Amino acid sequence: MSRGKVQYRQEFFDREYDAKTCYGRYWKYARKYRFRILVGIICGLMTATTLVPFYQVIQPTLTQVNSSETQVSQPPAEQVKSNGTKMPGWYKKVEKWAGVLGIKTEDEGGGMGGALVLLVVVIVPLVALIRMTLMYLNHYCLNWAAAHVVTDLRQDILEHVQRQSMQFFGRIDVGQLISRATGDPQSLQILTQQLLAELALAPLEIVVSISYIIWFAIVNNMMPTLFMIAVGFPMFMLPIVTVARRIRKWSKRTLERNSMITSMIHEILTCVKVVKAYDTEAEENGKYAAANKTLLKATLRTMRLSLAVGPCVETVGILLICAFVVWCFFAHVTLANVVPMLAPLLIIYKPLKQLSRMQGQIEQGRAALSRIFSILDVAMELPEKAEPVRVEKFTDKIVFEDVSFRYDTAEEDAVSHASFEIPRGKVVAVVGGTGSGKSTMSGLLARFYDPREGRVTIDGIDLRDAKIADLRMLIGSVMQETLLFNDTIEENIRYGTPSATHEEVVAAAKMANAHEFIMSQPEGYGRMAGEKGFALSGGERQRIAIARAILKNPPILILDEATSALDTVTERLVQDAINNLMSHRTTFAIAHRLSTIRHADLILVMEKGEIVERGTHDELYSLGGRYRKLCDMQDGAAKETAS
Secondary structure, three states: OOOOOOOOOOOOOOOOOOHHHHHHHHHHHHHHHHHHHHHHHHHHHHHHHOHHHHHHHHHHHHHHHHHOOOOOOOOHHHHHHHOOOOOOOHHHHHHHHHHHOOOOOOOOOOOOOHHHHHHHHHHHHHHHHHHHHHHHHHHHHHHHHHHHHHHHHHHHHHHHHHHEOHHHHOOOOHHHHHHHHHHHHHHHHHHHHHHHHHHHHHHHHHHHHHHHHHHHHHHOOOHHHHHHHHHHHHHHHHHHHHHHHHHHHHHHHHHHHHHHHHHHHHHHHHOHHHHHHOOOHHHHHHHHHHHHHHHHHHHHHHHHHHHHHHHHHHHHHHHHHHHHHHHHHHOOOOHHHHHHHHHHHHHOHHHHHHHHHHHHHHHHHHHHHHHHHHHHOOOOEOOOOOOOEOOOOOOOEEEEEEEEEOOOOOOOOOEEEEEEEEEOOOEEEEEEOOOOOHHHHHHHHOOOOOOOEEEEEEOOEEOOOEOHHHHHHHEEEEOOOOOOOOOEHHHHHHOOOOOOOHHHHHHHHHHOOOHHHHHOOOOHHHOEOOHHHOOOOHHHHHHHHHHHHHHHOOOEEEEEOOOOOOOHHHHHHHHHHHHHHHOOOEEEEEOOOHHHHOOOOEEEEEEOOEEEEEEOHHHHHHHOOHHHHHHHHHHHHHHHHHO
16 A cells, blocks of 8 residues: 555455355355254245235224224124125134133124224234244344354455465555455445345245235226236336445445555554654554545445435335325225225335345445455465375475576566575575575475475475475474564464473573573563564564474474674574574574574575575685675674774
């Protein structure tokens, strides 16, 4: 991200996926929880069917109430029969049980007004209770499944990202990657919880209601009225179709700008020392405020579009219902006939409104899924053969055979035609200026990268043929930039060797000259190291890293010399710890201070990716070439500092 202005940087792996692809792949994750999803859907479908009893009693009840004034002397059953409208079959059973409970369904004159009391006191609460129970199970099962699916997605993202080579991490914005791995799945979980629940309930509620309207129109010979409903009903969908594309567009921008915010926070907090040193808090706050405003703009635009769909659907619905009432008036449709058709239309307003939001939710989910699957489709991991060669010990030598390597974004090789050997138990050091290829060489040895040409072998086995886990167990690294986890000192030393006992941790710390400073604090080995070891000094962090490598006890070491930025006393402690670590091990050392590698068995001098000189210290110094110039330059600088 540019530090000069606020803008979203499209990642190199970003792709666009259609809805079918997004949700098809999403279903592959959801399929594992299909039983819960099925139960939730069934409960949703059953919830929709609870509308049927309401619809069945509307017309008979209205007819009975209207006719009770003229037929008060007739028994209830005869009233219903005389009006040609029958109560549903289950009504008699409810009426019988109501009598057992002492609820009268008839007044003293035999009128049917009591049916309304029965409807309210018995049927409505019972059906409502069943409906609420089914709705709870519908939401719980589907939300449970959605939460598990998103958890699996998060896990897959982390595992997939960790499999990628270091080339991938050299090209991405870590803050935006964090947003994609955490924020996008979280937003997707909220959306899918609502989407699945509504998808299981709303469509069938609409189908049940419309089916009842059609049945009622056919039974009561109201086909012209049904035709008017059929013509007007599709107009409900106009706002949904109109706004859907714009919702997806701005949903994607919201996610992108949210990831930009995460990236800025990560960058500011990671570089907080630099920010404070240069007194740029106000400037960073201003940049963050500008980024926040861009996110707010996208969020509000998405919100306005999403919220506009509901009122538009509502307005269209009210107008259509008004038109329907006017039609019924001019068509001389009675109240007892119009209400049973009007009630379902009013009831399906809510599921229609849910469906109107659903399209927006589908587009928002598609935007999040596109960003997630863009990561999951990155294929920059180092390949491992189906049956790799096991390399459980190191007995002979490491060989670089005409190795060349180039980064994806570079135009020239970082390492060019490098050939040398590292016999078991020997020390090979690499020196050279910045950008000469030293660190890339160590990355090739650790198999963070694969050569473009040539090969690196260990005991004659090409690293590309070896099992990666075995290789990692054979190699230990201590880098110039020591990274610790925000955990206790003991756990940081034990990292990579989880089975180590406390006594073994202490022994490793003593060999690394770390035990004394660790025990100088009341918490001892239980002291928190802080974010990236922030609570410790540079020398303390280095000694913790050395203790970690000693505890792992690898036969091969990669050392990116850790003493170049330390004071003299601390440097001596760290160098002693490094000497303890190097004892009886094969070492590949990147040297910044040439005085620390005088006794190396082989020194390689690199320049622009090529090995330009090689030999022991005495051989290279007497040669009077590049190595001697480096030595004289450092010796001169040391004398000036001392004076």
